[in-house]
Amino acid sequence: MNTSNFAFEQIMGDFRQNLPPSTEYLILSFSPGSIPLQQRWRNNCLSADFLANYLSTFFLGENDQQPDLAKQDEVKSAVSYIANELLENGMKYCIKTASFPISIQIHLTPNAIILQLTNSITIKQTKRFQKQINKLLHGNPSEMYLAQLEHNALEENQKFSNLGLLTMLHDYDARIGWHFEPLVDHCSAISVTTMVQLLI
C-alpha cells in the first residue's frame, strides 16, 4: 500500500487536547466484534439517550435548585442526536475484527458540552475520511447540506446519508475536530477521535 504523503498522526478542525481534568464526564466503551452490528445498532440509541439524560440533569435554573426544564429538553435532544450519530459512524467504520474498542465520552465544561468518539479505522478509510473532512472544513455547511440532500434524493441505492457531520455543523452549530493516531501493534489501522463541541 502506498502510504507516502500520508500523515498517521494528525489533528484536523477544532480539536481540544488536554481537557481540564476537573470537569464532569462519563465514558462508555464497546467491543465491536462481540455482537453483530445489527444488534449493536439497537444499543446506540440506548447509549445516546443515557448520555443525554445523565448530562441534562446538570442544567439547573437560576437559583441552582430547580431544573431548567426547557434547557434540559434542548440539551437532551442535541446530545442524544449527536451521540447517536457518532456511535452510528463508529459502528459503521470501525474495523470489526480489531480488538480496539469503540468509546464515547461526554464532558461538561463551564462553556461547552464536549462529546468524543474514538474508534479504529483502516488506512484506506482514513485517507477517504481525511479528504471528506477537508471538504467539510473548507466548504459552506449550509450549501453542502443542501447539496447532499439533493444528491441523496438522486441516489436511490446509496446506503448511508453522509449527513451526520453536516447536520451537527449546520443545525447544531457544533465545532468539530479529529485526532488521528497510529495504533500500537496494528500497522494497517489508525485510531481516530472525533470531538464535537456544543457551546452552552
Add this chain to the structure above:
Amino acid sequence: MEIRSKNYSVIYDQTSHQITFDGSLRLNGSGEYALISELLNKVAQQEPQQIVLDLTQLNFLNSSGISILSRFVINVRKRQNIQMIVIGAKKNPWQSKSLKNLQRLMPSLQLELE
C-alpha cells in the same frame, strides 16, 4: 397504508392524505428505511392536491431518516402540483433545528411548529 414497529409507526390516511409519524426513528441506513420510503413514494405517486406530514409525535429522527424525508419532499416538489404541509412541535427540539431545511428544498412547503 401503515407501518408499525415497537419504537415507531408511520400511518397514511387515504382520505385526508395525512402521513403521521410517531415514536423514535433511528434505523440503520437506507436499507432499514426501505419500507417507509416505499410508503412515501406511493403517496407521492397518487399526486393528491395536498399532503400533510404530521411529525408532532416523532420524538427523534436520525440523519438517515432526515435524508428519507428530504427525498420525499424533493419527490413531491418534482410533481409541482402538490401542496405540502409539514407539522412539527416545539416540544421536539430537533424539529426546530432541522425541519426548516425541508422548506429550503421546497420553498412552497408550509411548515408549522406547534
